[in-house]
Amino acid sequence: EIVLTQSPGTLSLSPGERATLSCRASQSVSSSYLAWYQQKPGQAPRLLIYGASNRATGIPDRFSGSGSGTDFTLTISRLEPEDFAVYSCQQYGTSPRVTFGPGTKVDIK
Amino acid sequence: QVQLVESGGGLVKPGGSLRLSCAASGSTFSDDYMTWIRQAPGKGLEWISYISRGGNTIYYADSVKGRFTISRDNAKNSLYLQMDSLRAEDTAVYYCARALYDRSGYYFDYWGQGTLVTVSS
Numbered sequence: 001e002i003v004l005t006q007s008p009g010t011l012s013l014s015p016g017e018r019a020t021l022s023c024r025a026s027q028s029v030s031s032s033y034l035a036w037y038q039q040k041p042g043q044a045p046r047l048l049i050y051g052a053s054n055r056a057t058g059i060p061d062r063f064s065g066s067g068s069g070t071d072f073t074l075t076i077s078r079l080e081p082e083d084f085a086v087y088s089c090q091q092y093g094t095s096p097r098v099t100f101g102p103g104t105k106v107d108i109k
Numbered sequence: 110q111v112q113l114v115e116s117g118g119g120l121v122k123p124g125g126s127l128r129l130s131c132a133a134s135g136s137t138f139s140d141d142y143m144t145w146i147r148q149a150p151g152k153g154l155e156w157i158s159y160i161s162r163g164g165n166t167i168y169y170a171d172s173v174k175g176r177f178t179i180s181r182d183n184a185k186n187s188l189y190l191q192m193d194s195l196r197a198e199d200t201a202v203y204y205c206a207r208a209l210y211d212r213s214g215y216y217f218d219y220w221g222q223g224t225l226v227t228v229s230s
Contacts, residue, residue, distance in 0.1 A: 035216040037154075044204055044220035045154065051211055056218065088154060092214035096168040100154040 004101035023089035030093035118224030131188040131205030142208040147201035
């Protein structure tokens with residue numbers, strides 16, 4: 001099983017700042033099969049990025065994904081008030097049995 | 110717009126059973142690969158089961174294999190999860206989610222709002 005580790009656990013930033021979130025895999029994720037989700041309290045996750053760097057439909061371009069192999073990054077270029085949430089990565093290189101990271105909470109400084 | 114609505118959660122005693130349902134709309138359900146994913150309180154997401162479009166290919170996480178059964182009724186646009194021999198560690202919000210293939214792997218593009226299952230005596 002590929003174990004995903006996310007850092008930092010919590011990121012405290014102000015609106016307008018840049019957020020850089022890390023997702024590290026215990027072994028290489030084949031074909032950059034990595035997705036990112038945003039989750040707000042009491043809500044379902046929302047798909048942001050798939051294939052490591054492809055934005056899902058309707059996702060603003062301030063969200064971008066990068067990386068390959070074992071190291072992946074989600075960047076939010078300028079935080080908007082609605083971006084404060086928990087972000088989780090998911091690898092699907094071992095489909096059908098996929099795994100998620102524990103999440104990074106982005107909160108308001 | 111795809112909509113997924115789960116139901117059937119609640120409080121159940123250890124060893125008990127529960128059946129979750131997920132009603133789908135806004136897409137041709139029979140064309141969709143579907144999954145169940147859960148999230149224990151304060152924890153990360155955990156994939157637990159997958160079912161193919163016709164229901165003939167099914168996978169489970171080791172944590173639920175032999176206790177949970179996924180099924181679907183394409184005529185009713187519905188997905189189900191029969192949960193037996195429930196344990197305290199099965200306590201979680203259960204989400205149904207549509208699986209979208211990216212070449213040979215899949216991610217989740219639509220999720221329901223979740224239904225809470227609490228296993229406690």
